[in-house]
Amino acid sequence: MHKPDVIEGRTDASPNHPKVLLVDDHPVNLAALAELLRRDDVKLLCAQSGAEALELLLLHDVALALIDVQMPDMDGFELAELMRGVERAKQVPIIFVTAGSREERYRFRGYEAGAVDFLYKPIEPDVLKSKVNVFLAIDRQRRELTRLLTERTEAERRVRESEQRLQQSNERLEQRVAERTQKLVESQQRLRALALELNLAEQRERARLATEMHDHLQQTLVLGKLKLGGAKRLVVGQPSVEMMIYETEEIFGEALQYTRSLVAELSPPVLRDHGLAAGLTWLGEYMGKHDLAVTVELPQGQTLHLPEDQIALLFQSARELLMNAWKHAGTGEATVTMRHEGGQLLVQVSDEGAGFDLTATEESATGGLSSKFGLFSIRERMSAIGGSFEIESVPSKGTRGTLRLPLAETGEVGAKVQAEGVDKNLSSAVQAPAARIRVLLVDDHAMMRQGLRAMLEGYEDVEVVGEAADGREAVRLVEKLRPAIVVMDINMPTMNGIEATREIKAHYPNIAVIGLSVNAEHENRDAMAKAGAAMLLTKEAAVEQLYQTMQTVLLSRSSTSACPIR
Secondary structure (H helix, E strand, O other): OOOOEEEEOOOOOOOOOOEEEEEOOOHHHHHHHHHHHOOOOOEEEEEOOHHHHHHHHHHOOOOEEEEEOOOOOOOHHHHHHHHOOOOOOOOOOEEEEEOOOOOHHHHHHHHHHOEEEEEEOOOOHHHHHHHHHHHHHHHHHHHHHHHHHHHHHHHHHHHHHHHHHHHOOOHHHHHHHHHHHHHHHHHHHHHHHHHHHHHHHHHHHHHHHHHHHHHHHHHHHHHHHHHHHHHHHHOOOOHHHHHHHHHHHHHHHHHHHHHHHHHHHHOOHHHHHHOHHHHHHHHHHHHHHHOOEEEEEOOOOOOOOOOHHHHHHHHHHHHHHHHHHHHHHOOOEEEEEEEEEOOEEEEEEEEOOOOOOHHHHHOOOOOOHHHHOOHHHHHHHHHHOOOEEEEEEEOOOEEEEEEEEEHHHOOOHHHHHHHOOOOHHHOHHHOOOOOOEEEEEEOOOHHHHHHHHHHHOOOOOEEEEEEEOOHHHHHHHHHHHOOOEEEEEOOOOOOOHHHHHHHHHHHOOOOEEEEEEOOOOHHHHHHHHHHOOOEEEEHHHHHHHHHHHHHHHHHHHHHOOOOOOO
16 A cells, blocks of 8 residues: 655654645645645645545544545545544544536535535645635644643642642641632632633634634735726727636635635624624524524614623524534524523523433533533633523423523623632733724725724724715714714725815814825825825725824824824
8 A cells, every 4th residue: 555645844844733634546636736735834644545544644633634536446525424433533624626516416415524615626726725724724723722721621630639638638727728728719710710711712813813814815805806807898809818807706706705704604793893683693694504594583672782702702602502403403493582681681592403301411511411512611601701501401392591691790790800819910801991092984995994993993992983985974974973083095986085084174173084095105195184184004004004003193183283194
């Protein structure tokens, strides 16, 4: 049998570098894939058959597998199904590489076998690298979370050992035991706060990754499509060039759709932008892709204000309960209900499916049904934010999980945790918000506005109070919202940014305007300066400099009446 190869980016590659498995029965194809993906921080494992691939999977932890579908003896689909039976390989993401059919049933079989994506030959190198980079980033996050969980388990083990030693102390050391017991209680409280922070860290990292993809990759793809649209007007009457542009646009469109799906799965923008109710509605629709029909029932005419961290944890818990319903209920239907009851917010996820024996959930906090369904994690998560979790289930009659959060304690969690002996700096989730800078975003491109919003809302002292698609709408919203800063695009329909800035400064001289433009040459700078803008940035520079520029403008405004464009 051919011996599988291990290709390293360099001879001294670290054993901790992520590993990517490449499977293709054609050595030439395998070598081409390896050459495209060769890099210093990745190990490549190469196999020319399903059997060789399984041999490697038994020996290595793999971050991603790229598998050719058409192979003799064992095709890619069969290999993927066998991988799901190997403990070490069952969670490995699989991208199928094929020159075969693009029919829906063909792809469905691949996804049913465990694929996360398809690549069709001939392979676009940039598309291949981009997709591989996404999964390598997710693998790095997973390994970091695993490390933190291991440290937490070790800390809990040390705590348990301390408790055993304390229990063995004699009466002459009673006072000392009491003192150590008090320290132990404080340590447990810190562990709970750290567990909460670990959970929030995952959500923030998801949001950060989603924001990075949204702000950079998607904006680039959109701009690429815009430029292709302009190119089409220049090549009218050249069929071959027009076809090439059309096919390239199709690729850009597929890439955009793919990144949108990834962004939504990592951290749904609707949850951040519109709150828990909108997030639950989106989640109900999203579960349709898993063939789970979800009915979402929300309170009418009520506005709910919760800290972002609490919204994220409630949403995460509801999603896990829905995934349980999808995997175990067997009915293909579930209901999500959110309501206010007795000073509490209740979020319930219910189904009328298979159900289970509740007594079995108490078998073990880490090894029984509680672990299988993730109930222990949900309970701990809710407890850490001052809430609770209840589960009701009867075999053959369904399951109902209820998340409870006292609304009266919203905004007081930080004081509560601190009073129990937890240092203020243990969890950024419980910090009181500082005064916020009210910002109005003005750009005729929705993607650019969304990118700016995502970036600015990452700062705790910034509040995006509104968006406008042209200068006239911006003038109207300034009068209504009275922001401290207007971030203004120059080139817009109806009324451009220069005219809008002039009108805003004429009526509201204390409102600062920061201009944005693809072209920040002196003509635009001079025009915006005459209109009264405090600064003009290129859109490229705004990603990194906008927040600091806002701080500089506000500081300058507080110390002088003039704020020149630099």
